Amino acid sequence: MVKRIAAQHRSPVRGTDAPLSANAKRVTVLGAGVAGLVAAHELERLGHRVEVLEGSGRIGGRIHTHRFAAGPLVELGAMRVPADHLRTMHYIAELGLADQVREFRTLFSEDNAYYATDSGPVRQRDVPRVLLEDYRALLAGADYREATVLFGARLLAVGEAIGPAEFRRSLREELGRGLLDLVDQVDPACFLRGRDQVDLHAFFAAHPEARTWCGGRLARFIDDVLSETSPRLIRLEGGMDQIVRRLGERVRGPITCGQEVVGITVRERDVLVDLRLSDQVVTRRCDYVLCTIPFAVLRRLRLHGLSESKMAAIRGVRYWSGTKIAFHCREAFWEQDGITGGASFTGGQLRQTYYPAVEGDPAEGAALLASYTIGEDADVLGRMPFAARHVAALRELSMTHPELLRPGMVVDAVSSAWGQSWWSGGAGVARWGQDALSCEQERIEAARPENRLFFAGEHCSSTAAWINGAIESAEEAVRRIHRYQPRPHRIAVCPTGVRPLNPGEVRL
Template identity: 55%
Template structure:
């Protein structure tokens, strides 16, 4: 997305742009999988799948590409009352989960040496926040949350009037979004590692999320269709040589290697992939930050089912926290209008995002051969959905292991640093090296989101347009030059 946005914006400003894509497809970490080739084939997102409603830039580009009419609400974790949550005794429906969650949380407090002095609303806060973090965060952050709750976070919350934030018929659920919005001071009870991840946790479970009906890949495909210059796939950049008067790019396609020259280059490769490119003319600090930026692994596994059997169980969308190695399971939305129900036509079946994992679980699942990976996910998920074991119910499977992708090396920059450390790393990552500029979510204030890719692309375009060569360089014309956006 960063490379396509960069190319689109540079062309609008009069630059001649060539996009070099190493993969055989466009879109980067936007990857819509279709179980079939027809227009009604069930779709599932193996990459980016949601858009926060406050991500202005993403929505602006969706509108520019004529896709606003395809926006639909994304129902997320805990938003479907009939979805499942895993508790120590097994699976419970979200609507029935508060009692078991609170009981488990009290038991954890007792094991850590706490007493039962906390009122029920504070226990509900701790229980539901723990459930959300357990479902969405990598293991190290789950441990960090429990440490923070035990140290001071729960005490800070216990002093507040939680009544305005209680939900549910029994008033035993907490609205984490309204609580953190009304009382941002309680974030002082979060360690730097957890605090840096908290925004993503709250965003991922927000009711204000959107999706693109018909596939998220419509956005990169529409952007690519607007480009006038050359866009070539399957051409891998193996070397970048930054010079005073331009940039030389070594490109390999099959057994053939060519050298191309550009006045400017914007590199949108994630840094794990860029580390495999031979660089020259790049300063030591830029080389250092290439090594410093660490990506978090993520793995998604989808199942093509004969029918959307979960709807007979009352599940109309949203997600279950299935725990184990598979963590999260997302169900396709049953839209109000029949024509929006992708994959509901007879014979097409339905696509289920059976497992979405990040961190250690993603790495463990990702290391398995594809068939074993898909079998493991099917076996674990069948504990919550026994119908999966019926003969002929599963028609196919697909997965994306982002941590092993040569083009990304993970799903996003790894969380777990303080805000100041993250900002310093972002500035170093986004800083140009002469005529070589950088974009991508790792260079943005919105890592892990399409918004970050677009934001960083616009920043890189601004840098290119306002590029001022070092004083010692003479004879540089003011013409609009040739720029390359690498992906």
Template identity: 45%
Template structure:
């Protein structure tokens, strides 16, 4: 259902009596919900645990100048079919800033580092085949099969976490090469036989995915999106959407309010949070919780049913780590690289080049490393200085210019797996315990299921985990649930904390935390 239709239904169903809603989290889901609820005549307040708004949309600017280079430490691309996101970009008057996002495998002059061998992306299939060796040199298979298999391995190696790379290796050796051998691969090679139309292949051969391990099959959906030629970005930074929404909301956004407990009751929800060493407790009619389940499961949760607690405990989050360098000049352009990404080698995976805002006397921002899964954990365990040194050393193997004195002027990084307010980069549907795609469908519905008047939104409650689209869609669905619900009442109390040693904060529930 498109955004306007959902909002029209909300308007029709909206009750005449104004309701009061407390929103936990000032990320995109919380801000969209607040914006729409206010427009429908309801009163909201927004509580944010951290000192900043935006959640996992985080644009880092290297300087205060409006033209200063920037890097996206969080969400950085918008699939063109994600209409909810584009609706709010239009609503906030930002559509003129939409630009094409040049993604991985799209810039043919980008580089690849496979086992210390450096070559351009356009030479990928044949050179990959030579360096991987093993089954890719097995003469039982045709040259086309071996080339295609090697390129498939390269795509997965560049984008996926370690467990899925291993899954593909097992599948290729056990049966996928045989599957490729029986298929007509010719239509999916370019005229020179050096590049492959992976999107066209998957569309024409859906049965191939069914022959993969289930987790890998599900991850192919992400690969297809990430390698699409129809991705967009906001020139000037993705956080423009966040700040525009915040400016359009009348309610104040209260940062540094750390929620520590939720008690679901028959007539509302009791919310407890810490602010300036004081424990505050408020009884609310309606609460919209957009806090990631990786954080929520550490809180004191009461009045939840067993299935809901299981969903909160078992939602899997994938770590993600990004490292950005402020470079004195865009040295990569001398190599004909004008966007896209290189595969920079083991440990740091993808290096993204800016495709907008590159001609600046203030330098240029290079997203030197973007990793997920085990690679992200490895970088996340390092100190920031160790992380910067490691990434710079690996990137220098494909771009020795980065070692020139004064080339790297500043650095920034985020290890989302260790970040206090998310404890993960995003929720994922393709963990090791996922046995079918329908399981994810059931899981996100359970994640979104309310507990009386405690409602839930965020990418983990949607059909689009890891994407802004999912966070917005889930927020709109909650807006509809709230406006059609019978009004309740609200009361407030505040309890001071005299001493951290003498006064106990709400007990943290003991859970078996799932992490990746």
């Protein structure tokens, strides 16, 4: 499957692996996340000379696989790839990782996992029945077909489980009658699976126009919700960071960590990059720069020579926070509870709990992704000190899984609060509330170069907050850099030969 999908996606410029040419450019890439590494790799294939400067102590950025000491691994950043994210699938195949591809089991894929309701957790197999009554009350006696009400209840359940707090507040209203009036006309009965489950993926695949019925705020949310709960999600056995590690190995130019960029000055023919190296700031003159630093970080740097519209884009792009908390458990105790994978919607502060597949020796224990939150929920946990955050997670999750309190069950804990991270300032760009036109305008402005300063990163893409978007943006930037024609030096003829033009002088 991977190879077939990979074949459909082409590298940014045909005829890659070009020899070093006279037109080769020296490009400094800022940031060694997936966008920076893909760009570096593709630029070299086109014959350009590349160096990568990374501020933190590791490559990969928001792809971050944590390995517990003598134990299992857990993904603190990206953890799954929708199979229709062709760019990501292309690199997985090209980097020789196709053999590591495994199914990723997500929310609502495990009947025995839990779903938090007002009256306590219920097994997911019972969710439709429980939520149906709740949803009917919301509709206040409206006369819809049974399948239509099941459709709405299912969408509400998924939205409640995935949506951030600021989104959930208006969800019930937005999933109300306006949408159901339209859904009722197409009758979702043929998308029923079993007695009371509506297959939302099949419904939206058959009725793509239904996305527009959902209104501006919901339309983009539905896309991400469908991606996150897709039955066609994959993961990489051995860790998602294999993608960035293998990309890093392929880049021939230097990749240097510990190079924090603190300022950028755009000039007509070069770019100055200020780097903080231990206790001093040094300025590097660069021919071309590709900046993949997230805008949430870039906006706090000293920026000079950029246009007003670019500065407005850098300041204006909105990021979601995201926090993950994971436990190294002595054993996969949830298996005795009938849970073989997937995820629970635990509600409360923790929102989602994932049961990753056990890789390797079960004697080394199992990783539990105790909590995955986004938006305000993520900030609440993210602002807590590490130890308090882990204690809060243990206390809350033990109400659903009391086994966690058995002596020695939790061996270790780790977490990552991306909204509070110095190197990302957020988990990803959030465009859920925006209409399609303003999203596209924001993307175009984010990706637009300023003289020899180019931009990439998920924030410059049409698929923000996904690896696929980061790769898309890298490919676009590579095309732009490759095709960039430096303007010839302006020279003036003088009786004794030629000399460079003075500022404002015109060629004779």
